[in-house]
Amino acid sequence: MTAIPKLQPTRRAAKVVRRRQLIDAAIESIAKRGLGDTTLSHVSNTAGLSQGIVNLHFTNKENLLNETLKHLRGEYERNWRAALEKAPEGPAGKLAALLKSDYQANVSNKKKLAVWFAFWGEAKSRPTYKKISQERMTDYTEILEELLTQLIKEGGYSDINITSMTEGITAMADGLWLNILISACGFNRSDAEKVMLQYLRQAFPKHKDTFY
Amino acid sequence: MTAIPKLQPTRRAAKVVRRRQLIDAAIESIAKRGLGDTTLSHVSNTAGLSQGIVNLHFTNKENLLNETLKHLRGEYERNWRAALEKAPEGPAGKLAALLKSDYQANVSNKKKLAVWFAFWGEAKSRPTYKKISQERMTDYTEILEELLTQLIKEGGYSDINITSMTEGITAMADGLWLNILISACGFNRSDAEKVMLQYLRQAFPKHKDTFY
Amino acid sequence: MTAIPKLQPTRRAAKVVRRRQLIDAAIESIAKRGLGDTTLSHVSNTAGLSQGIVNLHFTNKENLLNETLKHLRGEYERNWRAALEKAPEGPAGKLAALLKSDYQANVSNKKKLAVWFAFWGEAKSRPTYKKISQERMTDYTEILEELLTQLIKEGGYSDINITSMTEGITAMADGLWLNILISACGFNRSDAEKVMLQYLRQAFPKHKDTFY
Amino acid sequence: MTAIPKLQPTRRAAKVVRRRQLIDAAIESIAKRGLGDTTLSHVSNTAGLSQGIVNLHFTNKENLLNETLKHLRGEYERNWRAALEKAPEGPAGKLAALLKSDYQANVSNKKKLAVWFAFWGEAKSRPTYKKISQERMTDYTEILEELLTQLIKEGGYSDINITSMTEGITAMADGLWLNILISACGFNRSDAEKVMLQYLRQAFPKHKDTFY
């Protein structure tokens, strides 16, 4: 019987693990203090590691933040793709799944939303943040537009400018996120989802039943 | 015979004027560099004044930023109220005016939007920012809900959850702002307005003609 | 009887005075600890001022060090020019004065020598140090060569390569500085001067009496 | 049949070899970046080895640098002793050989000179550097003085203060090294040698022919 060696969680972790751990700590800190008041000390303390650790694994603070945003973007995309996968066939079902995925706990809890808005708040002055934020929506928008096209054809809906509607829907989605983050009266993910679904029912009355 | 004292226009400027000048400089700097990289030196330089000036007029940086956000909020509200005033009678016309006011140059140029999002980005960790951001929408939402109620009654639209629609519309409005700020492909105020109007036409087909 | 207002020596000093004060403190610290171990804290403490003071007046450490070296170079040149001025007419007297000036207390006390060698020690990797160090000798060498030429003509000395001799003399001068700095057995400025003068007497026997 | 174990030439290298390898790397780095900017990472990278290697073989940085200086000192001494050995009999020939050895490529290439001056630059504040630097010259000076004594007797030169001349010559030698290191106009080892030889020819005209 071999003795199980004690794990030494702080030392000798795989690089990927460390980086992920630090990104998580960064998210934690940004949500708690904001981007401007997040220091590397906060991050390393949150991660339970030492001062220089961020510079060791990310070279500098800027890079850590970029990687954090990229991580968020990746997680977001993986989430809606998974939701699409699992959704029943047919544009209505897929559409519902896609839009509902925005309000799943793992991507739009208050912590994550705080971080998204923190980055968007600096996007104008930081090209990298802007770029990654844009990338977040490119594929999503494309798929959304495609689903809308199919649905409109299927339902024979008329008088709809698809591009405008796509833009309207993504705008509403983002705005609902803001509402979750900021609203005075406890507006939450589930509320947001309801608003979105109600919009869909109204826009596509023949598919009403799918949008619940 | 008393000597006429030399006027010192820059030094004698009334308190209010100085404060406004500094708030404008703050907006300028936040839009250019972001909230996190805005320093009091940037602000005073932009205003063409000296180092200690912000502390003199606003006591400290935090206070300047709070007042800046309040200023923005006031300007925003004055703008939509003025738009309502000028609008033709009747809920449809008023509604159109209210929602279109969000895309007027003075409140939603990229500079102002950058500043709004900068504050929202820190809202979670700064109760004051959160509060002022909430206040921005209280009256607006109330009026919007009222107008929707009247319009629905007038048009006999059925199956509409007014609260949800109100939330959906304000969300879309905010999301369109984000799109203006961040979008890759030059999405601008006029595009945003089009999206909003197309939404209204679709939601209220009988009043179509008002929403252009 | 008016009360004499207390001087507040640390605040509100003229810029030039502060810069000089900091350069002096830098010299002090470099002599004491070496270039590598001189920190901005040492400098500001030595000057009796606060942390950020160097950055305020010199932007950054590198610039302070460059200016320190420039200051040394200026002081050195002013010293030998003054010595030349005061020297009796005739190449021999001028030559003696020029070369003796290198061993005057204000330019070649151990503190100053330590600083010169500290900079020379980094000259290879720091182009700025190298350049300023070169500039130190350009005019000096020129004048020296001229004086030698005149003296040789005057004394009818033959078989002398003036350029080589100029280089030899400046080299000896620098080497004597090193000896003052490093020698085990208390070799000092006066010893160095003796060595130089003895060299001159030997090289120019007809002018022997001038070289004491 | 025993399997021949794989040689691990890099890992099995004898202590002495490793130490030498690291000293060489230190010299490389000091010449390239200066003493102040030389880090243990630079040294280990230059040596193609890993982070902790210097601490393993030299305990700490200070020790590595001391050993580096000692190595240089040893190499220097071995060089002039070898030169003396090979020189023809008689004080003039020996003297020429001794002084010329200072300008041989292995001891006074720019890299080595940069390192010497780097250490001298810190000598005032680092007793160890000072001591090793002094030791470099003790035997050399002694031999030099002896050779000068013999030569003066042999040539019947009068009016020479031997101690002063010894000091003058070593000073000139060091100063010529500085000139090689710093001069603007490509002054090199061969130029330095010429200056020294010309000095000797002038000082000892009867032995002129030996000093070429």
Add this chain to the structure above:
DNA sequence: AATGAATGAGCTTTCATTCAT
């Protein structure tokens, strides 16, 4: 009311050193 030199806390970053492997 306004200036701007000065302060000093606090930040990011570097790097010698340690130590599990």
Add this chain to the structure above:
DNA sequence: TATGAATGAAAGCTCATTCAT
């Protein structure tokens, strides 16, 4: 013997704030 992830003290620098003028 050698590695390199991790540490943490200490550095340079920034900047909100103070205050003599």
